[in-house]
Amino acid sequence: MLLKLSDVHVNYGNIKAVKGIDIAINEGEVVTLIGSNGAGKTTIMKTISGLLKPVKGTILFKGQDITNKSSPEIVRLGISLSPEGRQIFPKMTILENLELGGYTRSKTEMNEGLEKIYSLFPRLKERMNQDAGTLSGGEQQMLAIGRALMAKPSLLLLDEPSMGLAPIMVQTIFDIIKEINQLGTTILLVEQNARMALMAADRGYLLETGKVVMTDKAENLANSDNIIKAYLGEKEEE
Numbered sequence: 001m002l003l004k005l006s007d008v009h010v011n012y013g014n015i016k017a018v019k020g021i022d023i024a025i026n027e028g029e030v031v032t033l034i035g036s037n038g039a040g041k042t043t044i045m046k047t048i049s050g051l052l053k054p055v056k057g058t059i060l061f062k063g064q065d066i067t068n069k070s071s072p073e074i075v076r077l078g079i080s081l082s083p084e085g086r087q088i089f090p091k092m093t094i095l096e097n098l099e100l101g102g103y104t105r106s107k108t109e110m111n112e113g114l115e116k117i118y119s120l121f122p123r124l125k126e127r128m129n130q131d132a133g134t135l136s137g138g139e140q141q142m143l144a145i146g147r148a149l150m151a152k153p154s155l156l157l158l159d160e161p162s163m164g165l166a167p168i169m170v171q172t173i174f175d176i177i178k179e180i181n182q183l184g185t186t187i188l189l190v191e192q193n194a195r196m197a198l199m200a201a202d203r204g205y206l207l208e209t210g211k212v213v214m215t216d217k218a219e220n221l222a223n224s225d226n227i228i229k230a231y232l233g234e235k236e237e238e
């Protein structure tokens with residue numbers, strides 16, 4: 001098992017955002033967390049990354065307890081986050097944004113990383129000396145994913161990669177997510193676009209108000225009546 005969260009609780013002051021969650025991810029999988037606004041998805045991603053600390057519970061990565069490690073240590077160990085809202089640096093160039101993502105790596109690894117990202121995202125290569133703020137929304141999402149990949153993660157955390165993108169760009173991003181997984185990176189994917197997420201994932205967890213209420217193979221979740229009603233909408237809406 002690559003990552004294991006056991007009975008993880010996370011609070012913001014008095015607000016209990018995550019209330020005793022168990023999640024397990026095997027090497028090579030794409031696992032998705034789905035759930036409505038405020039369910040606790042981003043909180044879980046930040047907690048795995050070391051940006052928030054659980055008040056209770058443990059997180060194991062490759063068998064090692066990372067619950068109280070700092071976020072730079074967690075990046076070095078092989079977990080990297082592409083955050084909700086992308087959070088690229090608009091006044092810095094694409095190349096500079098990517099270099100920031102590789103700060104834990106040697107010069108050689110940095111160059112290898114850039115090669116790999118430019119082959120996944122040729123548009124970033126064409127524009128590498130342009131300010132990141134001039135990129136389109138979809139291109140900024142590519143940059144956010146590329147920046148996370150620069151850390152050479154074995155586990156990539158993607159928080160809402162399709163948010164705000166036109167359908168054609170959503171498809172492109174999901175194709176790239178599959179490709180990254182096929183190249184050997186395990187992925188934890190948070191999405192409100194449950195339909196796309198369940199198509200891309202091997203397994204999924206459904207969160208409601210800080211708790212896991214259902215977990216299964218993605219295929220079974222996509223066929224579950226409860227999920228269809230609450231998260232996939234009517235067929236006619238497609």
Ligand SMILES: Nc1ncnc2c1ncn2[C@@H]1O[C@H](COP(=O)(O)OP(=O)(O)OP(=O)(O)O)[C@@H](O)[C@H]1O
Nearest residue numbers: 012015017035036037038039040041042043044192
């Ligand atoms: N900095 C914060 N301070 C206080 N409460 C917070 C903070 N961040 C999140 N919360 C609360 O924690 C709960 C979970 O939020 P979280 O951002 O994890 O949800 P989410 O599932 O990612 O939602 P969305 O789909 O809207 O991104 C919500 O009730 C939210 O209001």
Ligand SMILES: [Mg+2]
Nearest residue numbers: 041042043084
């Ligand atoms: Mg969120």
